Amino acid sequence: MLTIRQLFYYLTSAYIILLLAGLLLGRWFWFYPVELENYLHQQQKELFSLSSAIDLRQQQLLAMATDYGHWNETWNFVRQPDQPGDYLQHNFTAASMETLSLDAVVILNREYQPLLAYQLDEEQNRLLPAAQDFYTWISNQSARENLFLPTPTSDVLRVGEHSYLLASSPVLKTDHQGPQAGWLLFFQRVDDQLLANISDIIRIGLREIPLSTMDASTIMPLELPIHEVAASHPRCVYNSNQLPVLCLELQHDMTNMPEFMNRGIFIALMFMILLPALLFAVLLHQLTSPIRQATSLLQRNNSDGLLRPVLFSSPLRVKELRQLRNAFNELVYTARQQQAKLEQLSNTDRLTNIANRRAFDETLDNTWRRLCRHSQQAALVLCDIDYFKAYNDHYGHQAGDDVLHKVAQALKGCARRTDELAARFGGEEFVLILYVDNDVDMHSIRERIQESIRNLKIPHGYSNTGPFLTLSFGVAWIRDSGAWLENYTAADWLHAADSALYAAKGAGRNCSLVQIISADQPFTDQPKLLQ
Numbered sequence: 001m002l003t004i005r006q007l008f009y010y011l012t013s014a015y016i017i018l019l020l021a022g023l024l025l026g027r028w029f030w031f032y033p034v035e036l037e038n039y040l041h042q043q044q045k046e047l048f049s050l051s052s053a054i055d056l057r058q059q060q061l062l063a064m065a066t067d068y069g070h071w072n073e074t075w076n077f078v079r080q081p082d083q084p085g086d087y088l089q090h091n092f093t094a095a096s097m098e099t100l101s102l103d104a105v106v107i108l109n110r111e112y113q114p115l116l117a118y119q120l121d122e123e124q125n126r127l128l129p130a131a132q133d134f135y136t137w138i139s140n141q142s143a144r145e146n147l148f149l150p151t152p153t154s155d156v157l158r159v160g161e162h163s164y165l166l167a168s169s170p171v172l173k174t175d176h177q178g179p180q181a182g183w184l185l186f187f188q189r190v191d192d193q194l195l196a197n198i199s200d201i202i203r204i205g206l207r208e209i210p211l212s213t214m215d216a217s218t219i220m221p222l223e224l225p226i227h228e229v230a231a232s233h234p235r236c237v238y239n240s241n242q243l244p245v246l247c248l249e250l251q252h253d254m255t256n257m258p259e260f261m262n263r264g265i266f267i268a269l270m271f272m273i274l275l276p277a278l279l280f281a282v283l284l285h286q287l288t289s290p291i292r293q294a295t296s297l298l299q300r301n302n303s304d305g306l307l308r309p310v311l312f313s314s315p316l317r318v319k320e321l322r323q324l325r326n327a328f329n330e331l332v333y334t335a336r337q338q339q340a341k342l343e344q345l346s347n348t349d350r351l352t353n354i355a356n357r358r359a360f361d362e363t364l365d366n367t368w369r370r371l372c373r374h375s376q377q378a379a380l381v382l383c384d385i386d387y388f389k390a391y392n393d394h395y396g397h398q399a400g401d402d403v404l405h406k407v408a409q410a411l412k413g414c415a416r417r418t419d420e421l422a423a424r425f426g427g428e429e430f431v432l433i434l435y436v437d438n439d440v441d442m443h444s445i446r447e448r449i450q451e452s453i454r455n456l457k458i459p460h461g462y463s464n465t466g467p468f469l470t471l472s473f474g475v476a477w478i479r480d481s482g483a484w485l486e487n488y489t490a491a492d493w494l495h496a497a498d499s500a501l502y503a504a505k506g507a508g509r510n511c512s513l514v515q516i517i518s519a520d521q522p523f524t525d526q527p528k529l530l531q
Helices: 004-069 072-079 087-091 094-099 132-138 141-147 192-202 263-274 276-304 319-346 357-373 388-395 397-412 439-454 483-487 490-506
Strands: 104-109 114-121 126-129 153-159 162-171 182-189 205-209 232-238 244-251 378-385 421-426 429-435 471-478 512-517
Touching: 004 153, 004 162, 004 182, 004 192, 004 232, 004 244, 004 263, 072 087, 072 104, 072 114, 072 162, 094 114, 094 126, 104 132, 114 132, 132 153, 141 153, 153 244, 192 205, 357 378, 357 421, 357 429, 357 483, 357 490, 378 388, 378 397, 378 439, 378 490, 388 397, 397 421, 397 429, 397 439, 439 471, 439 512, 471 490, 490 512
Parallel strands: 471 512
Antiparallel strands: 104 114, 104 182, 114 126, 153 162, 162 182, 205 244, 232 244, 378 429, 378 471, 421 429
């Protein structure tokens, strides 16, 4: 270790010679390349944001097409197109097409014959028969092989002179019973308005490039990484046949492009070269600054009750400062581990070793706020062990506690995503917060919960539902959440699940009932429940 006096002599002698060379070399070999790499990474993130935005648009369009395609009214229309009833007037008007951001809709029967083909004329705000280009595309064998599938699918395609996002869904009954009747196709045109909306979201400029102006050397897929910084990057979106359909130019903001040498860096270099006499003051500052930082941090820790490690680092290898920092940080890390352990214990039910009511209330509040901000589907499942009091009375409280632990662990296995939760609600009641993709996923969740309890095979000779322990649960399923939920509270959601559980117990137990909640079917005390 060096003394302060020795450091002063050595550093003052080498200051003028080494400082300028060191700073320039450091900037040339480290800082400037890192800045360029960070800027390149930023442009790469902008490219990824564009890809994600297009994928999100396709997913939203596919969700709408699946919603309409897996619907009894659409299925009836395709089976009996000569008796449409009010189906067309209620679902496909200029206003509804504009609300859904659709430019064209086509419904086909099993023989690929169009039963309905409309195109929206935005200028005159009316529906027109689809252009001949759509019929030509439908008759294409490649389209039938790639898009007219028994499962919903999406693609990007070119119809005539325009590019479209397409979502194709087979026409099925709501319960998926019965044969497939045909296909439903939703088209969303990639026009200036759509590009402007995407541009506002990802905050970069976008411009469509006509395919006719692109040569083979400039056609690059959207997923291709960016290898060098540039003001713009052309990229093309490929369809399912691996052919370019839509080409866009990403226009990056170059105002923050890093420079090797600018006025600020030059002034800083001159200042440090012309004022070597200030080195001693700087040296003293380097010694005292970490001490002041540590003192300030300790004062803040004392005032707000938080423990933070000392993050200062001195360029001078002063032994005492390092010992002080390391000793304090070891104390902070030990205290944090103890605090984390206590927090985990406070959020865990001791008997069942899953989340307790306190952790559930916090997760419910966070989930509700997320549902109000974003369009998602989530289910609140309230479970109750059937005839648990009779089990406790005849088998004993120790056996009852074992049953609660086994049921809790089984339900915990049903919450598979990291943002899902299984918690003990109280007594023999449990609650789950799950995310649902569609009707099939909801059915799978209900089966999974019942199967997890059946697999336990816990004998219950005093139950009216069977020889083994069973479970009743009610589900409050929010479909397509969003801002409309701001008129309600998380307590309304919990009340809906409780109503469904109450109805399930009234229906004979060992069953589940689902209350579907949406903007069209809001919360109600007399819900329509699905067995």
